[in-house]
Amino acid sequence: MLLDDPLDFEKEDPLLPKGRPAKRKKVIGLDDLLEDFFASGKDELKASGVESKHGSKGYNSDDEDKKVREKEIKFRKFVEEYEEQSKELDAGDDVPQWGQRVFGCQKSPSIPSATGVENCQLLQSFSAHEHLGFDLNIEQGEGFLEGLLVDGWLLKLVLLHGSVEDSIASWALTKLLYSCNKKFRVAASDFWDNVLSLNEADKLSVDIGHFPSYSVLKSAILNYGYIFDNRTEVSTSESVIADDGPPQNIIEWLKIISTCCKIRNVHSIFSSSEAEELLVIVISLFLDRQLEGLLLILGDCLSSLILYFNSSEWESSCLTVAQSISQRVTMDLNCLRIVDCITGTDYRSKFLRSQLALQFLKISFGLKVANAEKILKSLTSINVKDKECNFFCLTILFHPGPEQGFLSSARCGLEKICWRC
Structure with a gap:
């Protein structure tokens, strides 16, 4: 081998091709062809640029494509006509959503300033012990009872004594229905729930003479802004929301009604006509969109009212409620x-x-x-x-x-x- 001769690997073919590969033609999709066809409407120009792949099989593909295009055009016209008709129907049949205004503007309750709670025997028993240093007056007396109510000691003292004084019962009911303090109204609701509970002998746990009356509960719901008998003020839309929002005491109001209904066999607090009106109120509350978060409480109150009626009263009362x-x-x-x-x-x-x-x-x-x-x-x-x-x-x-x-x-x-x- 001479020194100037090429080496063996230099005689081999180059790894890379000498010339560039031919460019591939752009693939035209069926969707692109349809868009061009419907945009221009010139099917002859579109058909001339496309060569059928089935020409060698012995049938005329141009006739088949023409039939398909005619069907597509008819279908497109049908869809356009249907869309126009549906738009006309939608414009004429606008159905509003459910929802009615149940509560209007809330009113300030007329609560008597002198409740008589300062003269109850419970406070008098505390003031009799001089070493407690308790000076009995109206403000300190109610403040002292509020502390006992929130801490649960008022209920323990009542259960220990075996009875509830009328002044304390009325005072606790007022706290339940009208108090702006959540602690007071929740504690008052628990107090009444335990006072009106039945023992193992199906009797009240304590002696009580002052029960929540229909007039007091109706007055409370009217003060909350409930639209009782005026249908003209009731409107249907999402925008009709009470100016003051939902009543903050409505939960306790529903709970006290449920509690009163559950002791029907021991003490009938409401008459059949009063229970009918309460049932109408509770059912109408389901139409207020602001109270959707209280469906469980509303359902429990509704079930309690339905079971409150006697078998002989139910059918006639049910008809009255449905008509109302x-x-x-x-x-x-x-x-x-x-x-x-x-x-x-x-x-x-x-x-x-x-x-x-x-x-x-x-x-x-x-x-x-x-x-x-x-x-x-x-x-x-x-x-x-x-x-x-x-x-x-x-x-x-x-x-x-x-x-x-x-x-x-x-x-x-x-x-x-x-x-x-």
Whole structure:
């Protein structure tokens, strides 16, 4: 080998190709072709630039593509027409959300300045011990009782003594209903819950002569701003929120009603008519969006009121309650909200739901009959193909609820309507 001769590895082919590879053609997707086609409408120009891959199989691909394009054009026109029609329907059928104004402006309660609590035997017993240094007067007497109430000693002394003085009971109830201090009203609520509890013998734990009356509870809810009998002030929208917000004592108000209802077998605090009005108030509270966080407390109070009535009173009282509520609630989604809020599975809850649905249907369809069978006959005569048919009212019949009573019969009636059509 000569020194100037190339080496062996220098004779090998170079690793890199001498020339650049040919550029790949840009892949045109089907979506791009469709967009260009519908944008310009010139199918001949688009079709001329695309060569069919199926030309060698013996059929005319141009005719097949033309049929597909015609179907696409028809489908697109159908979608555009449907969209225009749906926009017109949406503009005319604007259904408001559920929600009614239940509380207005709150009022200042008229609480008497002299409660007489300074003369109660409990304070007198403390003032009799001179070594305690307790100077009895109105301000110090109430302040001393407030400390006993919050610390739980007032309840222990009452249970030890076995009775509750009327002045202390009235004073604790006032703290429960009107106190701005959360500690005082919560402590007063616990005090009343224990005082009205039953022992193992199904009797009250202590002797008490002053019970919470309907007049006191009604006066309290009116002071909270509750719109009791004025339907003209009730409006439906999200913007109707009470100026002062939800009452801060409404939780304790609901709890004291539940407690009073649970001792019906021992002491009947409310009459049947008073319990009916309280039931109407509690059901109407479900329409206030500000109270959605209190659904458990509202449900417990509702169940207690439903079970408060005797068996002989329930059917007539239920009809009265349903008629009263139907006159207060507007005929929109609030109707379904009211029926839906009664979630009990017992017979009384199912019967109340049925009566509410019955009253709403009578008002919605303008029926003047009181019998469920006659209402069903009127409903089966409805022509659902008519453009004037109110399908919103018919949705009340489909509302899930009791398997007994009017709603179940109404669903059977609707099946007849659908089969006829």
